[in-house]
Every structure is written in structure tokens, then in C-alpha cells.
Amino acid sequence: MMSEKETILTAEGLKKLEQELEHLKSVKRKEVAERIKLAISYGDISENSEYDDAKNEQAFIEGRIITLEKMLRNARVIQNDEVDTEIVGIGSRVILKDLEFDDVVEYTIVGSAESNPSENRISNESPVGQALLGKRKGDVVDVNVPAGVIQYEILDIQR
Template sequence: MTEKEVILTPEGLRKLEDELDHLKSVKRKEVAERIKAAISYGDISENSEYDDAKNEQAFIEGRVITLEKMLRNARIIQEHEVNTEVVSIGATVILKDVEFNEEVEFTIVGSAESNPTENKISNESPVGQALLGKTKGTVVEANVPAGMIQYEILDIIKK
């Protein structure tokens, strides 16, 4: 079974590498100390501190495995690959919400680094899928949880 390709910008790659490094170099040690302290309390069969620390350890190890797999399957989108003629991953798109006549700006990224609070939307999201491959001046429709939304593409830029 082939593993899914993870599309990242250089910034997204750095964030994942930093998270992995932090988990391996800081969090693992912290949890090991918590487990050691909990064991020193004696009987671990009914020791909630021990149980909590073991659960956190399992979560950290699972996240480390996930991050390593993502980085192994990463394809980095370099700035020179970003096309400003059509919407592509890595491009920043300036849109006009047709209904409310408001401008919004999104950067199209791979799902691993999407963050709506930073206006980074996934290429797999309804809006991301609707925008990909489209040109300036095109009006796109996307079915989002709030209903159908229309955006006019005002500009496609590199950031």
C-alpha cells in the first residue's frame, strides 16, 4: 500500500520538523520524569499520575510516528513552482465574497499545514478544491457547512 504524499510549503516543513524535534528532545524527557516520579509513589495499579503519564507517553509516541511518516512522504512546494496564472498549492488568492462584497485572502496549502485562523486552507477543502486550477476573474462556487458560497478570484500572488 502506497502512503499518501504530504504536500508542504518550506514553512510547513519547518513547523513539522520543529514539532518533531520538540517532542523527541523535550516532551519525551518530561514524560519519562513524570513516570519515574509516579513509580516512586509506590503501587502503580491505582496511581492516576502514572496512568496519566503513560497515556501522554503513548500520545507523544503516536504523534512522533505520524510526523516521521509525514516527513518521509513530504513533497515540498518551492516558491518558483507557484504559478500566478492559475490557482495552485502555495499560491495566495485574493477573493471577493460575491454575497457580502468583502475581500478575503487565502493561501492554498496541503492538508497537513492548513490552519483557517491563519487563512491557510487545504487544497482538499471545498473552497480549496473549487479554486485550484482557476484563473483571475473566475467566479467559483463551493459548498461549505454554512451553504453555497461564491468567490470571485481578484488576484493570485506569491507570498
């Protein structure tokens, strides 16, 4: 049997996944079942796009529920006091200076399940995340991106 991949989460990330799972099970399942019932009441389901859409949505919801349950079953929650402020790891907030453009950016390193680049929550598996892991304040890291190499200096590591 293949071992399932550990899902590394912050406490906040765990809560979000649990809420999504609860919502899918309690609300979305009922909604889609109602849609299917309604579509069937229209008669011939062989040419019924309502029915097809509802069945597709149902398949998506059930797939997502399975995925979330697997993630939660294999979740390892990083506690705030486990986050090292000496070395970059999952849960670290890292203040970086882009050496080329002199911009200062801040990223929180999270597991891939809760990465959200628009909130500056980047995955430990992303190019920037990988480059930063294990590094210390004052280190300069090279990040390979499609456009070339970005050099960041780590200004600070916080919880």
C-alpha cells in the same frame, strides 16, 4: 503494501513539522519519562492517576512522532518559484471577493498537514481549497458549504 500518502508542504510548513518533531524527541520524551519515573516512585501504580496520565501522554507523543516521521518521509516541498500566479495551486495566495457580501478575503492554499484556518491557511482538500484549485484570475467559483453556496470571484493569485 499500501503506498503512503504524499505530504505536500511549503518550505515554512516543512520547517514547522521538523521543529515539532525535534521538540517531541528531545524535550517531551524526557519530560514524560521523568513523570512516569516519579509516578512509579509513589508506589502502587494500579490506582495511580499520575502514572496513567503520563503513560497516556507518552502514547500520544510516540504516536505523533510516528505520524510526523511518516509525513516528513513522504514530504514534497513546494518551492516558491513553482507557485503559478496564473492558476490556483498549493502555495498560492488567493485574493477573493465574496459576491454576496462584497467582502474581500485572502487565503493561502496549503497541504492538509499545515492548514490553519485561523491564519487563513486553508487545505487543498477543504471545500474552498478544492473549489479554487486550477481556477484563474477573474473566475467565479461556487463553494458548497453547510449553509449553502458561497460565490467567490478570484481577484488575484500571488505567490
